[in-house]
Amino acid sequence: MIWFVSLLVFVMLASAIAVLLLPNMLAAVVASSVVSLALAVLFALLKAPDVAMTEAAIGAGLSSLLLALALRRLGLWRLDDDDVN
Template sequence: MAWADLVIVIMVVLVLVAACAALFLKNLLGAAVATALVSLGVSVFFVMLRAPDVALTEAAIGAGLGGLLLALAARRLGLWRIEAQEESEHAGGPAC
């Protein structure tokens, strides 16, 4: 197996695991970070597919600006919690 093949297999597994994490994590801030991670992995695939301009845009706009938007919206929606136990001690409300 060539070196590029190994990199691609590892990255595909990582991206699919990150996508599952984005859908199944209880912590929605962590899910937003996982979505940005998927965008970064896809930009690596774009480099492998000889599309450097698309890779640049995906990394800067898709991962950077998109992740920033998701994080700001999470803060606005009251989903900004780093640790679940600490939040439940303070607020006492049910985790959503």
């Protein structure tokens, strides 16, 4: 149990740092989605299953969809790293 929670928190913090450091915006959006998924599992372990369902559906699904559609409109939807801005 405690090792599983430690692994989850480590994955969550690592992908949160990756959101700030990745040069590619699409990869940053995917990393923020990983943060939301790990957070949903933590909510389920903290005895809040309704919040976990909402976080997984809205935080990881709808939010990533919004960010990805905004990326496509901004012209940042690309898989290579050059010339981010």
